[in-house]
Amino acid sequence: MDALYREEILEHYKFPRNRGALQHPDITYKDTNPLCGDEVQIDLSIKENRVTDVKFQAKGCAISQAATSMLTDMIEGKTLDEIKQLGKKEILEALGIELGPVRLKCALLCLKVLKSGVYGIKEWPT
Amino acid sequence: MTFPTEKIRSDFPILKRKIGSKALVYLDNAASSQKPKQVIEAMDAFYQSSYANIHRGIYTIAEEATELYENARKSVARFLNAASESEIVFTRGTTEGINLVRFAWGRKNIEEGDEILLTEMEHHSNLVPWQLLAQEKGATLKFIPFDAQGRLQLDRLDSLLTPKTKLAACAFASNTFGTINPVEKIIAAAHAKGIPVLLDAAQAVPHFKIDLQKLDCDFLAFSSHKMLGPTGIGVLYGKKRHLEKMDPFLGGGEMIKKVEWDHATWNDIPWKFEAGTQSIAEAVGLHAAIQYLNHVELDKIFEHDQSLVRYCMERLPEIDGLTMYGPPAHERTGLIAFSIRDIHPHDIAAVLDRNGICVRAGHHCTQPLHRKLGLEATVRASFYLYNTKEEVDLLVDGLKDTVKLFRK
Numbered sequence: 001m002d003a004l005y006r007e008e009i010l011e012h013y014k015f016p017r018n019r020g021a022l023q024h025p026d027i028t029y030k031d032t033n034p035l036c037g038d039e040v041q042i043d044l045s046i047k048e049n050r051v052t053d054v055k056f057q058a059k060g061c062a063i064s065q066a067a068t069s070m071l072t073d074m075i076e077g078k079t080l081d082e083i084k085q086l087g088k089k090e091i092l093e094a095l096g097i098e099l100g101p102v103r104l105k106c107a108l109l110c111l112k113v114l115k116s117g118v119y120g121i122k123e124w125p126t
Numbered sequence: 127m128t129f130p131t132e133k134i135r136s137d138f139p140i141l142k143r144k145i146g147s148k149a150l151v152y153l154d155n156a157a158s159s160q161k162p163k164q165v166i167e168a169m170d171a172f173y174q175s176s177y178a179n180i181h182r183g184i185y186t187i188a189e190e191a192t193e194l195y196e197n198a199r200k201s202v203a204r205f206l207n208a209a210s211e212s213e214i215v216f217t218r219g220t221t222e223g224i225n226l227v228r229f230a231w232g233r234k235n236i237e238e239g240d241e242i243l244l245t246e247m248e249h250h251s252n253l254v255p256w257q258l259l260a261q262e263k264g265a266t267l268k269f270i271p272f273d274a275q276g277r278l279q280l281d282r283l284d285s286l287l288t289p290k291t292k293l294a295a296c297a298f299a300s301n302t303f304g305t306i307n308p309v310e311k312i313i314a315a316a317h318a319k320g321i322p323v324l325l326d327a328a329q330a331v332p333h334f335k336i337d338l339q340k341l342d343c344d345f346l347a348f349s350s351h352k353m354l355g356p357t358g359i360g361v362l363y364g365k366k367r368h369l370e371k372m373d374p375f376l377g378g379g380e381m382i383k384k385v386e387w388d389h390a391t392w393n394d395i396p397w398k399f400e401a402g403t404q405s406i407a408e409a410v411g412l413h414a415a416i417q418y419l420n421h422v423e424l425d426k427i428f429e430h431d432q433s434l435v436r437y438c439m440e441r442l443p444e445i446d447g448l449t450m451y452g453p454p455a456h457e458r459t460g461l462i463a464f465s466i467r468d469i470h471p472h473d474i475a476a477v478l479d480r481n482g483i484c485v486r487a488g489h490h491c492t493q494p495l496h497r498k499l500g501l502e503a504t505v506r507a508s509f510y511l512y513n514t515k516e517e518v519d520l521l522v523d524g525l526k527d528t529v530k531l532f533r534k
């Protein structure tokens with residue numbers, strides 16, 4: 001019924017891939033979107049510079065949860081260098097919808113969290 | 127007599143707007159109201175025929191503009207039954223009015239160790255200014271708590287008003303619960319101890335009658351844009367004896383009497399607080415908005431808003447997992463905040479938007495209140511004179527669609 005909530009987005013929202021936490025993650029990072037209180041944490045296991053396992057926890061709207069689920073799907077088996085190449089374009093292509101500036105922040109929170117973790121940033125510079 | 131909704135709706139050009147193929151259903155009136163053509167046309171006519179800067183000019187249209195601006199002030203004074211129009215200060219809005227009191231009154235009267243009494247349901251604009259003042263002065267903020275129904279717990283009032291309390295500042299009506307607070311009791315208790323009271327009336331003045339002389343508060347702030355008027359103008363009412371003793375707020379043109387190289391003397395109230403060129407056309411628009419509200423009659427608008435919120439609160443429980451916040455309908459203005467289990471308010475608002483329905487999703491500038499409820503955000507629907515029962519039905523239908531879409 002709704003162009004904003006495509007079937008695939010609802011699918012990821014209702015049945016998220018890789019939901020949960022890793023026992024002994026090599027990288028873990030968490031951040032929030034103060035505007036709406038969305039919260040995303042991503043845990044990664046890394047072997048020889050490659051993601052061998054990924055889990056996420058997310059609190060927030062369907063867009064942010066679905067985007068996070070899609071992103072974790074995307075990065076399994078990828079090298080850290082490949083992850084560093086990921087950008088806004090890839091997330092929006094996966095979601096397949098147009099987003100206004102407010103919802104864009106929801107969609108991109110997962111990317112910010114993932115990249116902060118991979119780059120080893122302790123805190124996002126403000 | 128029935129409420130003339132059809133006639134009223136025809137006065138608001140934006141209500142003809144479509145969102146996609148859907149008619150616009152505007153239910154975000156607590157954030158800002160739409161404007162009738164009477165307001166838009168009054169401002170337009172002013173720009174086309176009498177516009178000039180006010181107070182200074184010795185020519186016809188400057189005198190006309192000055193008269194229109196000062197007439198707007200008189201109409202505000204009459205609308206609220208203020209003792210004198212010199213107690214009506216034009217500001218940019220509620221936020222600026224409260225900050226004016228913070229700087230011009232607070233800096234002079236609040237000292238280290240003093241207390242400012244607020245409530246737990248303040249909009250950030252009646253909280254953050256006092257946080258800043260308290261930090262600057264080493265003062266403390268105290269809060270009247272609210273209960274599970276979103277009512278202030280006034281049994282705590284007397285003990286919260288201490289010998290150190292220098293100001294009580296309180297929302298007349300809550301923008302999140304809709305609660306109409308028993309401000310008369312707060313004013314009486316505070317005045318019994320010689321403590322002045324400021325009311326944030328942003329959600330009150332647009333919705334019900336206020337008689338300032340009867341109410342007897344010391345300050346009262348509100349915004350034009352929530353009462354059918356334009357943005358960029360609002361009002362701070364202050365009792366004459368306070369305003370006269372207060373320092374100026376901003377320094378500049380028009381707020382002075384005489385300026386030397388190293389000092390100046392201040393203009394009389396209210397102009398002492400109106401530095402620089404004011405929002406002149408907006409004052410004309412606010413005047414037209416007051417005329418419109420008077421014409422429809424605030425008492426009838428209040429009744430209409432309440433009947434809509436009552437109907438809405440009867441229907442909302444049809445939705446699976448929905449929780450409403452705040453008191454029963456007869457204790458509130460025409461707004462209702464709610465949440466739906468496991469569905470984020472942003473998603474609710476986004477689906478409603480596809481149906482042309484505008485509601486607010488977020489913390490409505492009351493973050494600490496939401497935190498106390500254990501929530502990040504809620505959805506808020508707020509009604510005004512042009513809304514209808516049919517629009518409430520559309521809201522309920524939209525919410526049912528939302529639940530269908532997202533239920534796992």
Ligand SMILES: Cc1ncc(COP(=O)(O)O)c(C=O)c1O
Pocket residue numbers: 156157219220221222249251252297299300301326328329349491
């Ligand atoms: C209770 C309350 N106080 C203050 C404000 C702030 O008003 P303004 O943004 O017009 O200054 C609002 C409006 O959002 C409000 O609802």
